[in-house]
Amino acid sequence: MEHVNPDMVDAAQGLWAQIKPIVQNMLLPWRLWQLLAILCVGAVAQLSRNLLAPRLNRWLRGRHGWPKWRLRIGILIQRKLRVILFALLAWALVIIMRNVTWPSRSHLIALAAAISSAWVAIEFLVRLIANKFLRRIIRWGAWVWVTLYFLNLSNPTAKFLDSLAIGLGDFRLSALTVIKAVVITGLLIAAARVLSRLTSASLAKNTDVSPTMRVLIAKIMQAVLLFLAIVVGLAATGIDLTGLTIFSGALGVGLGFGLQKIVSNLMSGVIILLDKSIKPGDVISIGDTFGWIDALGARYVSVVTRDGKEYLIPNEELVTGQVVNWSHTNDFVRLDIEFRASYRDDPHEVSRIAINASMTVKRVLAQRTPVCWVTAFGESGVHYMLRFWISDPQAGLTNVRGQVYLALWDAFRKRGITLPLAQTEIRLLGGAAAGAAMPGEPLATPPGEAGPSAAGSQPLKDA
Template sequence: MDQVSPEIVNAAQGLWSQIRLFFEHMLLPWRLYQLAIIGALILLGWAGKQLLSPRLTGWLRRQEGWPKWRLRLGILIDQRLHLIVFMVFAWLTVAVMREITWPSRSQLIQLAALVATAWVLIGFLVRIIANRFLRRIVSWAAWIWVTLYFLDLLDPVSAFLDSMAISFGEFRLSALTVIKALAITGLMIAAARTLSQMISGRLSRNADISPTMQVLTAKLLQVVLFTVAIVVGLKAVGFDLTGLAVFSGAVGVGLGFGLQKVVSNLVSGVIILLDKSVKPGDVISIGDTFGWIEELGARYVSVVTRDGKEYLIPNEDLVTGQVVNWSHTNNFVRLDIHFGTSYNDDPHEVSRVAIKAAMTVKRVLPHRTPVCWVTGFGDNSVDYVLRFWITDAEGGLTNVRGQVFLALWDAFKASGISIPFPQREVRVLNDTIAVSQGREVPPRPEFVSGD
């Protein structure tokens, strides 16, 4: 078995002596009653949570219309109610004891109140970290740090953790360095995320910036802030990033071959944002998918259809494929409806009635008057096309076509205009009955087309 490093042994001995000295001070007679008071306050905090938590939960459920951040704050208070009750009564106890006795007689209770207050504040502050795993790491690191700080054990514990290290040439990595790196990087990432959300919110409310530039600026800002957060966090704890740059370059080349599609979608996303071919709110058709763009992501575009389905279309498909953007330069969309009427009806009257009927539909633009033209003389009808304009393609196309068809139906019935349909007439050519092989043979029919 390898011999333990003398550095680790010395650090462990120093830590043990500090812990032993701390507990020796705790066993002094005038501090034992303070420990008893702290134990009673812990029980009081637990009882207070059992009493107040149901009432607080019921009150929160009755608050309709509250913003989400208030409800979340109420839930956080409920989760830490035992610690909050302990903290409040601990500070009250310290205030009372300082009035009736020496300050040193409540020193230990004050220490417990300080630790409890720090724990409560940390529990609220770490909520800005979105990642749950990272939030837990930062929370536990911060709780341990403040506890050791108030107990005056921070220096010996730091020395012990720093002694537990491995070396690669001139590079030395200790347990203390790893913990600092995780804590500082986590806080930097949380700060970058909060700042990014604040700036993105301001950009979204700025009407002078186009939606595509808002998304592009927000994405670039996120990349820059998160990169700076990671670099600053690692540099703050003494990491040498020179070797990391060489290593990341080699890894990047390997990932480039394996993640070609992912990289292609990322680059296509940047191209889409730069050329402004599509933007949030545009109505597009790609293949059999028709809907409006809900969000431009780094890897895909979210398209929501009229039936509530959300399609995640890779950015590469929008760059390399054919896309119909119904609202690229403007919102005007022209729709065509084909129909036919009888040869007995006057085409001039049919066109007039059809145009008037189309204009009764609310979504049809009145200032762009619909037109109706004869497109051909069919076997059974005179064929027409009715063209009209709308500006709200996101509201659907099938429904507005259906409304115009219904308006045509009602108008044609009121004007006596008929819509023909193909008919077939059957004539019997031989009305005698032939007998073949002792059986009756039915007459042979002949089909004749007609209106």
Template sequence: MEQLTPDMVDAAEGLWAHVRLFMQTMLLPWRLYQIAGIVGLAAVAWLAARIVSPYFTAWLRSREGWPKGRLRLGLVIDRRLWLLFFALFAWITVLVMREVTWPSRSQLIALAAVVTTAWFFIGLLVRVISNRFLRRIVTWGAWIWVTLYFIGFTQPVAQFLDSIALTFGDIRISLLTVVKAAAVSGLLIAGARLLSRFVTGRLATNEDISPSMRVLTAKLLQVVLFTVAIVVGLKAVGLDLTGLAVFSGAVGIGLGFGLQKVVSNLVSGVIILLDKSIKPGDVISIGDTFGWIEELGARYVSVVTRDGKEYLIPNEDLVTGQVVNWSHTNNFVRLDLKFGTSYDDDPHEVSKIAINAAMTVKRVMAQRTPVCWITGFGDSSVDYVLRFWITDAEGGLTNVRGQVFLALWDAFKKNGISIPFPQREVRLLNEQIAVSEGKSAPPRPEFVSGD
């Protein structure tokens, strides 16, 4: 970095001269009266905001039918009531003073009103930036720039920032260039985000496009828009990107080796979207995780289980591992229930009763009639399997199995069908066993298994 160059010294002296002149003009008697008026208006505005804020907040809470975006805007206004009241009181004061005295007597109050109004509207406009940290940086940067612009400090501050620079061969990057690049790129990225949200919302309502293609189109659009925003932002401030080609290539190779897993997940995400193996709303099982797909991300897939847990599964695991997609080609899912009945019960009647019982459950498909077959003759029972179909696996599997089991229990009780279970008999043998004390030992039990 260049240290104490003539350009830096001249820029610093010019900036200090502007600051000194500004402070001297603020100390003039008729300016001091205006400063005192500004302080008084600020105090009144703060008091008015403290009084109005509880009522305004209560009014917002009573707006139950309002969309979330409008309610968030109301909360932003509530947090900036002080600025709103100050700007309102300052403009009223300026209008009154210009009717009764010279305009110069209210010039400083008018400047404060303009700056405060700009601050207020900047606070509303930056809400389009969803990232909280980035939103704060943009807010404070815009506030500082607006303040410098209205008090006439943009030129000396720009010259001072431009004098602080780094030189790499033919490339010169000054602090002013960095600030301009960040500001222009930030604005373009915010615009790209708004456009991406708009297009994504329109795609979500288009039933002619599959869910996977909607997600893929939205992701590709975001990548293109953000890349164009960054490149255009850097080119807009005059930064030559050709000189960074070799450097960016070397950095890219290093990142490629260090971020293999990340790149693998990104590529796997594109593959998932292209082959349409899974899509939002599908019910899948991977390992011990069973749930429905909430979102397809660039690096992971969000799977929500029945107990409300959200698992973030890397895309690579879904491409290379075994995944059960319960709703890949269609929503039909077959479930099997195994049970047994006594040998005294007629198997034909048992099958009919089981099928009719399953049909009483609402989630069981009536179009595909359940079937019940004998699977074997066990030690204690005749074994059966009851098979039925459902179309809403996202509603859970355990609960529908439980409902069918309860229907079987009620139907078997009603028709006198018994469900046997293994039993054990205990027989007491009155055998006398001589012991050394000459007393009889207690009977020795004999365990006999049976039905």
């Protein structure tokens, strides 16, 4: 027992000195009746919730066209309906007792009503925090603090937590300091996130700023706000930040070696934003991945393909690797398709029909007239290449090629243009069809067919 901290013992005794009268007062007859009334109010709130929650759910499902924020508030009310009803019923009972029956016998009921009302208010306020883990920590911390405040136990509890401390030289770290640092820093980080989201939304509406500069400004503001939130939060709790400089320097060196790839991706993201080589909405090809950029992150770029897959490509690969940006300087993309036509058809007529057919497709640009050239005289037909332009590569490339091919098919059938098929000529040399012969034996000649001395073999054409 000699190793027990005397300050901690004094703080624990002071806390118990505050809790003991509260427990004793609750055992008084009129306090027990108030506790019973609180339990009855809770039971009525539970029964009312069971009756109203399904109806509220059906009513919310029928609210078509409502904005998301209003629906989220409705869902939150449905989830916390029990506590809301308890607070309302408790306050109603307090008003009745103070105006009709026994005003002085409603202290505990008013206390329960105040605590439940504070819990409901905290539940609505913490919804402004997007991070679930941070929101959960702040919610529970606020609930505990509010409960202790209404029970007049906040100061004794703070002294007890402050007595739970460790010391390293002149540096002293207590449980109270840690809790304050977590709560204050969490609140500041939440405020910084909300402010950064509002700034990003405001920048997104500003058409005078390029998309890459919008992302860059938003990322810089987010980093600065988070850094300030952490520094201010730690300083507000009384932690001496100068004592952490040596430790943070050593930690920074270790992290620099261990997190080279992450740092490289972060710097590559800054380079991408500065040189404007890639921006949200661009259509790119990297390796076998083809899609449009949905978002630029600090560590990766989100690329969405036509089949709905989302690829998270590290920024370093976009800086050091070969990337095809289909819409870097403009949205115009040229596509080539190849086809063949018969030698019996006039090449000039085939080219003209192909150009006119491609221009019937809506996505093919008319201001950049398609061209069609003869590329080779093949064995089975004349080879052509049709080139046309589109301005919306994010809508897909294979589909527009397919639409042009269908337009060519319809136009060629209407004009009588023949699409030749490759033909293979097979000559049956004497006796080959009679079956396999033994080595050294002549091949047998089927009845009714000429042998090798015949005038010639009949060609067979396989279409």
